Amino acid sequence: MAKFQTVDIGRSASAASIIFAALRRAIVEGDLTDGEPLRQDEIARSFNTSRIPVREALTMLEQQGLVKTERYKGAVVAGLSMAEAAEIFDFRALVEAEVVRRAVPNMTTEVLDTARACLERFAAAGDPMQYGELNREFHETLYRASALPYHLGVIENAMDRIDRYLRAQLVLSDGMDRARREHLVILDACAKGEAERAATLTAEHIRGARDSLAEHMGPGSR
Numbered sequence: 001m002a003k004f005q006t007v008d009i010g011r012s013a014s015a016a017s018i019i020f021a022a023l024r025r026a027i028v029e030g031d032l033t034d035g036e037p038l039r040q041d042e043i044a045r046s047f048n049t050s051r052i053p054v055r056e057a058l059t060m061l062e063q064q065g066l067v068k069t070e071r072y073k074g075a076v077v078a079g080l081s082m083a084e085a086a087e088i089f090d091f092r093a094l095v096e097a098e099v100v101r102r103a104v105p106n107m108t109t110e111v112l113d114t115a116r117a118c119l120e121r122f123a124a125a126g127d128p129m130q131y132g133e134l135n136r137e138f139h140e141t142l143y144r145a146s147a148l149p150y151h152l153g154v155i156e157n158a159m160d161r162i163d164r165y166l167r168a169q170l171v172l173s174d175g176m177d178r179a180r181r182e183h184l185v186i187l188d189a190c191a192k193g194e195a196e197r198a199a200t201l202t203a204e205h206i207r208g209a210r211d212s213l214a215e216h217m218g219p220g221s222r
Helices: 015-028 040-046 051-063 082-106 109-124 128-146 149-172 175-191 195-217
Strands: 067-070 074-077
Touching: 015 051, 015 149, 040 051, 051 067, 051 074, 082 128, 082 149, 082 175, 082 195, 109 128, 109 175, 128 149, 128 175, 149 175, 149 195, 175 195
Parallel strands: none
Antiparallel strands: 067 074
């Protein structure tokens, strides 16, 4: 049966975007795994639509690096080597440090309270699938104060590429405890208006996650 949430969109004008969103979520959350084939006919039947919007959705996913086309196989879920993942983490460290630096002066009490509530939910979460969502929610809450929509879109795409690997690292290591501690000091710097410190801590946090993931994936990873 389909590993992604489906709806009847036979009459929908936005069929491609709906399929894109459903497949993207399934890939990011690991329901669709690396190398798994994405057969257009099966997907079209699941959504009660033609292959045209499916092809459009797969093209959008390929543009984001979540899907690749292989000879004789067609579209499959794209995997990452550790070298590729490390590059994405390094890129995030640069961009997200600058974004949080720009965001700190604009952070209101409401923003800080929302971020703090997110951390409380992170600490109380019992479902491993929630860890990745709450991790992203915390960072995005702080970053939105930067008012840099293009930067935020780039960060979202980068997170999509490594999210399922990061979720695995959080669950299979002490990643949750470490992330919680580091999130708290980042939030403290933001609350005190210390933009440079928040930027430095954010970059260190992301690079630490990179190193933890490298240890988790091991030297044999592609």
